[in-house]
Each structure stands twice: as structure tokens, then as C-alpha cells.
Amino acid sequence: MTFRSPADFLPAAINHLLAQEAWARAKLVPHAGKIAVFDAGLMAVRLKVAADGMLEAAPTDEAATVTIRVQLSDLPLIMQNRERAFSYVKIDGDADFANTISQLSQSLRWEAEDDLSKAVGDIAAHRIAAGARSAFDGAKALHQSITENVAEYFLEESPMLMRPQAVSEFTNDVTRLRDDVARLAKRIEKLKGGTR
Known part of the structure; x- marks a missing residue:
């Protein structure tokens, strides 16, 4: 089997993990026939859940059940913290299906x-x-x-x-100086008024 792009490789890689985990396939079976689109801007991967809980490439003419959009710049953050991966993405569509995908993304591990x-x-x-x-x-x-x-x-x-604390101290000093100048100006005005 030859892979032309990461989009070709992804279903095979995920299916490799799913083949080893019956519980994960069982979570996907109720979503058989649904299509998930993972859109990273430059590349989109369309996956369809098969009746046995495995994944296959989805045709482009079928509507997505859920679309998960991610920015390429967020991928390193997602890889570092898989538990919070879904906080970096925008999800449109079937919330239950998206929740199942989120649970699997946190739990499936390649050994x-x-x-x-x-x-x-x-x-x-x-x-x-x-x-x-x-x-x-x-x-x-x-x-x-x-x-x-x-x-x-x-x-x-x-x-x-600059450290945030230094910026805060500088801001406080400027505010204090402005207030002191305003008070000094009022005193000068009072003194000018009293000498006339």
C-alpha cells in the first residue's frame, strides 16, 4: 500500500490503534456511517465510521457530520497536551460524535x-x-x-x-506622579489666588 499524503496515512494509523482496542471500536459503532472532517487549513482529512467501528476514507461528495478545525500553529500545543487537545479546535456539527472523537483522542495510545x-x-x-x-x-x-x-x-x-511586575510598578509610579502633579498644580493655583 502506498501513501500519497498524510491524509492517506491517517486512516491506516488510526485503524491500527482501533484494531488493538475493542472498547474503542465499540464506542464508534453507534456512529457508523457518520463522517468526521479534520480541517487543518492546508489539508483536510475526511473519515467515515464503518459498521465495525473502523474508519475509512470518506467521499468528498458526502456531507460531514462533524467538522473539527485546527490551526497548524496549534498542533505542537495539541501534541504536548493531548488532554486539552479539543480546547484548541473549533467544532461544527454533531456534538455527541465530536465528544466520542474527543474521548478516543485522549485514550487511544500507540504502544x-x-x-x-x-x-x-x-x-x-x-x-x-x-x-x-x-x-x-x-x-x-x-x-x-x-x-x-x-x-x-x-x-x-x-x-x-519587561516583566509584568515591572510594568505594573512603572504604571503605579506614573499614576502616583500624575496625581502628585495635579495636587501641586491645585496648590499653586490656591497660592496664586491668595496673593492677589
């Missing part, structure tokens, strides 16, 4: 180690998975460190940014 063990054996699969987790954790820690260092540089070394 890469199990799939790898079929190809390379249990020990090698465990080591590969552990290495991948370690590399991912290292990349995440590096990203966090770089973010903190860049923020510190722009806040402390080359102040192009």
Missing part, C-alpha cells in the same frame, strides 16, 4: 514497543523505545532550557522585554 517487538524482538524493542523516550526527554529539556535562557537574555541582559 510502539509492542509493534517494534514483532519486528525486532522484545529486548531490542525495549532498548529502542527507551532510547527514543530518552532522546525525546532530552530534546524537551533542551527546548525548555533554551526558552528560559532566551527569556532571561531579553529580560536581563538586553532588556527588550
Whole structure:
């Protein structure tokens, strides 16, 4: 089987997960025949629920039951926090179907180690998975460190940014100065009025 685009790959990937989880297919069976469209702007994926709870590519001439729109810029946030994934999307259509999709997106997990063990054996699969987790954790820690260092540089070394507390203190100082100037102006007016 040849995949021409991510839209071709997605149904096969999801079906791979669904094939291993009978409970997930059972959640989709009541929605058989319904079509979900995942629209990311540059690419839209149309999936139809089959009678057995598996997914298939949906024809473009059939109306969507639910449309889930996401901005490409939000994809990294969604990947980092799958539990809040649906807070980054806009949903139009069947709320019950969308809720089922949301539950499945939070619960279905790819067990890469199990799939790898079929190809390379249990020990090698465990080591590969552990290495991948370690590399991912290292990349995440590096990203966090770089973010903190860049923020510190722009806040402390080359102040192009200001901390919210500093902005608040500056605003309070300006307000206090304005009030002091207004009081001083009133006193000056009183003094001018009293000397005439």
C-alpha cells in the first residue's frame, strides 16, 4: 500500500490503534456511517465510521457530520497536551460524535514497543523505545532550557522585554506622579489666588 499524503496515512494509523482496542471500536459503532472532517487549513482529512467501528476514507461528495478545525500553529500545543487537545479546535456539527472523537483522542495510545517487538524482538524493542523516550526527554529539556535562557537574555541582559511586575510598578509610579502633579498644580493655583 502506498501513501500519497498524510491524509492517506491517517486512516491506516488510526485503524491500527482501533484494531488493538475493542472498547474503542465499540464506542464508534453507534456512529457508523457518520463522517468526521479534520480541517487543518492546508489539508483536510475526511473519515467515515464503518459498521465495525473502523474508519475509512470518506467521499468528498458526502456531507460531514462533524467538522473539527485546527490551526497548524496549534498542533505542537495539541501534541504536548493531548488532554486539552479539543480546547484548541473549533467544532461544527454533531456534538455527541465530536465528544466520542474527543474521548478516543485522549485514550487511544500507540504502544510502539509492542509493534517494534514483532519486528525486532522484545529486548531490542525495549532498548529502542527507551532510547527514543530518552532522546525525546532530552530534546524537551533542551527546548525548555533554551526558552528560559532566551527569556532571561531579553529580560536581563538586553532588556527588550519587561516583566509584568515591572510594568505594573512603572504604571503605579506614573499614576502616583500624575496625581502628585495635579495636587501641586491645585496648590499653586490656591497660592496664586491668595496673593492677589
